[in-house]
Amino acid sequence: QVQLVESGGGSVQAGGSLRLSCVASGVTYGLYYMAWFRQAPGKEREEVASIYIYGADGPTNYADSMQGRFTISHDGPKNTLYLQMNSLEPEDNAMYYCAAANNYYGWGIWPRTHQYNYWGQGTQVTISS
Secondary structure, three states: OEEEEEEOOEEEEOOOOEEEEEEEEEOOOOOOEEEEEEEOOOOOOEEEEEEEOOOOOOOEEEOHHHEOOEEEEEEOOOOEEEEEEOOOOHHHOEEEEEEEEOOOOOOOOOOOHHHOOEEOOOEEEEEEO
8 A cells, every 4th residue: 555645735826836745655666657636626637747756767747738837756765756836827726636556557658547546635735816
């Protein structure tokens, strides 16, 4: 089993920045991917960014709307996933979730939402205009 605990959420003004963290504990050596998702009230959960982490940090993948503003990274020795968010907009208001997957889907293939096995409880991000 793997446990994921997010932190770093909060309230900032539009244009500001936040860095989210997600600490993984438990049986983490078998994880292949980690990702950030978000869900705004009344909307479906959407993927923000993902990263291949097995062995060493590998490729990253971003949703189009987050490309250039958000950066996903992973610190292997600390078992910690990060999401640096810059130029935040009111549309970024959401609960942000960390997720991890312990299956490999092939080079260049990213897991779908339901293929992430482990999820954190989420951290709230609020942007004021």
